[in-house]
Amino acid sequence: MATNETTVSVAGVRVRRRRQIAGRQVLRHVLLLAFALVLLYPLIWMVTSSLKPSTQILADPGLIIRDFTLDNFRIGWNALPRPFSVFFVNSFIVTIGSIVGNVVSCALAAYAFARLNFRGRKVYFGIMLVTIMLPFHVLIVPQYIIFSQLGLVNTFYPLVAPKFLATDAFFIFLMVQFLRTIPRELDRAAWVDGAGPFATFWYIILPLMTPALATCAIFTFIWTWNDFFSPLIYLTATPAFTVPVALNSLLDSETQSGIGYLFAMSLLSLVPIFIFFVVAQKYLIRGISTTGLK
Amino acid sequence: MTRRTGPSFGRQGRAAHVFLTPWLLGMFLITLAPLLASLYLSFTDYNLMSDPRWIGLDNFVRMGADPRFWNAVSVTFRYVLISVPIQLAFALLLALVLDKGVRGLALYRSAYYLPSLLGSSVAVAILWRTVFGDRGIVNAALGFFGIEATSWLQNPATALSTLIILNVWTFGSPMIIFLAGLRQIPQAYYEAAQVDGAGTWRRFRHITVPLLTPIVFFNLVLQIIGSFQAFSQAHIISGGRGGPVDSTLFYTLYLYQQGFRSFNMGYASALAWVLLLAIAVITAINFLVAKYWVYYGDE
Numbered sequence: 001m002a003t004n005e006t007t008v009s010v011a012g013v014r015v016r017r018r019r020q021i022a023g024r025q026v027l028r029h030v031l032l033l034a035f036a037l038v039l040l041y042p043l044i045w046m047v048t049s050s051l052k053p054s055t056q057i058l059a060d061p062g063l064i065i066r067d068f069t070l071d072n073f074r075i076g077w078n079a080l081p082r083p084f085s086v087f088f089v090n091s092f093i094v095t096i097g098s099i100v101g102n103v104v105s106c107a108l109a110a111y112a113f114a115r116l117n118f119r120g121r122k123v124y125f126g127i128m129l130v131t132i133m134l135p136f137h138v139l140i141v142p143q144y145i146i147f148s149q150l151g152l153v154n155t156f157y158p159l160v161a162p163k164f165l166a167t168d169a170f171f172i173f174l175m176v177q178f179l180r181t182i183p184r185e186l187d188r189a190a191w192v193d194g195a196g197p198f199a200t201f202w203y204i205i206l207p208l209m210t211p212a213l214a215t216c217a218i219f220t221f222i223w224t225w226n227d228f229f230s231p232l233i234y235l236t237a238t239p240a241f242t243v244p245v246a247l248n249s250l251l252d253s254e255t256q257s258g259i260g261y262l263f264a265m266s267l268l269s270l271v272p273i274f275i276f277f278v279v280a281q282k283y284l285i286r287g288i289s290t291t292g293l294k
Numbered sequence: 295m296t297r298r299t300g301p302s303f304g305r306q307g308r309a310a311h312v313f314l315t316p317w318l319l320g321m322f323l324i325t326l327a328p329l330l331a332s333l334y335l336s337f338t339d340y341n342l343m344s345d346p347r348w349i350g351l352d353n354f355v356r357m358g359a360d361p362r363f364w365n366a367v368s369v370t371f372r373y374v375l376i377s378v379p380i381q382l383a384f385a386l387l388l389a390l391v392l393d394k395g396v397r398g399l400a401l402y403r404s405a406y407y408l409p410s411l412l413g414s415s416v417a418v419a420i421l422w423r424t425v426f427g428d429r430g431i432v433n434a435a436l437g438f439f440g441i442e443a444t445s446w447l448q449n450p451a452t453a454l455s456t457l458i459i460l461n462v463w464t465f466g467s468p469m470i471i472f473l474a475g476l477r478q479i480p481q482a483y484y485e486a487a488q489v490d491g492a493g494t495w496r497r498f499r500h501i502t503v504p505l506l507t508p509i510v511f512f513n514l515v516l517q518i519i520g521s522f523q524a525f526s527q528a529h530i531i532s533g534g535r536g537g538p539v540d541s542t543l544f545y546t547l548y549l550y551q552q553g554f555r556s557f558n559m560g561y562a563s564a565l566a567w568v569l570l571l572a573i574a575v576i577t578a579i580n581f582l583v584a585k586y587w588v589y590y591g592d593e
Contacts, residue, residue: 028396035388036405039463042425043412058427061434105316112313116306124314131325135523135573137549138566141335141559142328145342165320172317196301197309226415228526229546233554244416248530251420259424266417277411281404284411288467289474 050267054260073268076261079250081238084265087246090235091225094159094242098224099217101163102171106216107209109166110175111201115187125176131169136229144233154240159230163220171216178212179205215287218280225273243269336564341557353564363565365540366548369454373544374521377461382513384465389472390502403473407466419460419530423447426456447531450541457542460527468513475509476502504589511588515580522573525550545569 049057050072051065077084112118113125147158166172186208190200228244235245247269250262277284301309311318336353338346357363388406392399412418426432426446433443446452479502487497528536528544536543536551549569553562 025397028391028394029398032391032396032402036402039409040405042421042431043408045425045431046421058424058429061431105320108313108315109317112310116310116313117303118307118310121310127321128317131321133519133573133577134325134329135519135566135570137523137546138332138563138570139325139328141553141563141566142331143324144554145331145559146328148342162320162324164316165324166317167320167324169317191301197306197313201313222411226412226526228414228416228529229550232529233550244526247416247420251530252533262420263424266420269417270412270415273411273415277404277408285403285407285470288407288470 046263046267050260050263052260054258057259057263072260072264076250076265079253079258079261079265080241080246082241084243084246084268086239087241087243088268090156090240091242091244094156094231095221095224097156097160098163099220101160102166102168102220103213103216105164105166106168106171106175107206107213108201109172110179110209110212111205113172114176114179115184115200115205116197128169128172131167132173140230140233147234153234154237155234156240158234159224159227168220171220174215175209175212178209182208211283211286214280214283218276218283219287221276222273332563332566335560336567338560340559342559343557346560349560353561354568356561357564357568362540362543362548366536366543366545369536369541369543370522370545373454373458373461373524374518377458378514378517378521380458381462381465381517382468382510384462385468385513386472386506386510388465389469389476392469393473393476403466403470406469410464410466413460413464414526416526416530419527422456422460422527423531448538450539453532453538453541457524457527457531461521461524468517471513472506472509475506479505507588508590511580511584515577518576518580519573522569522576 044063045061048063048065049060051068051070052060053067053069054072056067080087109128113121113128143158143162147153152158182205186204187200190204195203226244227242228248231242231245232248235241238246238249241249247262247266250258250265335346337348337350339349339352340346392402396402409418424430428443428445428448430446432446437443444452446456483501483505484497487501492500523546524544525546528542528547529550532538532542532547534547534551534555536547545565546569549562549565552558552565
């Protein structure tokens with residue numbers, strides 16, 4: 001009898017303990033969800049507000065849409081001397097150009113640093129690491145002078161051309177680190193089979209590097225799409241605006257009634273990033289985890 | 295020397311230079327030359343129209359007596375020193391909670407990370423301006439709790455705090471780095487400690503904390519360097535002016551005004567070099583101090 005009682009009470013403790021753990025789990029989820037809601041509320045509010053008449057946006061911190069309208073999108077799209085389609089196309093040109101430039105030039109440099117023996121490798125590599133740390137602002141004045149002397153202000157060259165010269169050295173470092181995890185036996189085997197450095201790079205290394213190339217492409221996309229400082233400096237004529245510069249210009253001409261279309265266009269500007277976020281999430285998280293990119 | 299390990303040294307060297315050509319060109323033309331040019335320009339008076347005029351240290355002397363410069367330094371330091379620790383504290387706290395094995399981890403992680411992804415955009419800065427506007431949702435929420443509305447953006451005492459909150463809001467990316475760091479800690483350490491009778495707190499204090507310090511340090515260096523260079527948010531929120539009363543005049547915003555609004559290219563270059571040196575010194579200090587608190591295994 002005595003033993004039986006003990007088992008019952010032990011089981012009781014266990015059930016209570018399990019309930020306690022379950023209760024704590026629920027509480028944790030409630031807190032985590034509430035926190036996520038607070039964090040994301042402004043973004044959600046922007047989405048619903050963009051679908052309301054301008055006059056109702058500021059007065060209403062809630063999410064309910066009473067008078068649904070797409071006017072903000074219609075008006076905002078044409079609120080500047082050029083329609084937003086122009087700015088989106090510009091942004092895509094700059095972004096895709098930057099991605100191609102970064103991926104190609106950084107992969108080439110990374111292969112040389114990670115796999116080839118040559119005089120001065122250590123020195124070059126050291127210089128490359130230092131350039132990563134360099135704040136961009138210390139270069140922008142002379143760069144601007146050079147590009148304006150060349151008559152390239154209000155073109156995309158100042159934004160895209162440097163990427164083809166591997167100036168985002170961080171990605172070289174990232175790819176070098178990645179290549180170090182790939183066994184050298186693979187390229188040795190290719191060399192023994194008579195392949196030179198170029199064939200080895202093209203047929204062996206490049207396919208193996210795909211995850212690092214993807215990380216590079218994704219972060220280039222996000223940075224370039226959001227970039228404001230350089231486009232603000234180089235693109236001063238409306239037809240050349242990228243989306244962030246266009247939004248800035250829209251903001252300058254804003255009135256109280258303009259908040260609706262400002263929101264609508266801001267929201268549209270975030271859509272490509274959001275889509276990328278959903279599609280490429282796995283790579284994004286892995287990229288940040290391993291490299292500390294934003 | 296019979297074992298053939300690959301193409302000859304000379305052949306590899308030639309190939310390496312081909313592979314490195316874009317980078318070498320970029321390094322010299324886009325980075326090194328402008329770096330030296332801006333150093334030279336920092337000793338000149340130059341407005342793009344006439345040739346640069348050598349004025350020695352005048353730009354730096356002028357900086358010392360420039361109240362807007364000192365104000366920008368103060369604003370930037372306050373921004374970095376307040377927002378980065380709070381941001382990292384949030385990141386660490388949530389990483390610890392999520393690391394406990396919460397169901398739906400991927401979903402929470404994404405939700406908390408999304409602000410980091412969008413935070414530097416002009417669109418979010420525009421949203422922030424509205425959220426903290428006189429009739430924005432922050433005042434509405436405060437009003438709900440009976441707290442009086444404030445003109446967040448018009449008041450020099452509060453304008454900077456909206457930007458600090460915006461930076462804290464983007465705690466998601468350091469959080470993900472923390473999560474990855476927590477994953478790296480071998481489970482065996484905790485089990486061994488538990489066998490030795492260490493409770494939750496002691497396990498946290500003597501295993502998690504020391505093994506995580508390198509990640510904290512990494513995040514700290516990265517976020518400090520990044521925050522010193524923050525620009526777009528302040529530009530959008532203050533309409534490019536850094537107001538009210540220069541209370542959001544970030545250093546980079548002042549540099550932009552001097553260089554690309556007033557076209558004082560010499561003075562802007564001097565400002566840029568001071569920024570470079572400041573970041574270098576602060577990073578160096580960070581590394582020096584790291585010796586005393588960052589744990590790098592048994593040495």
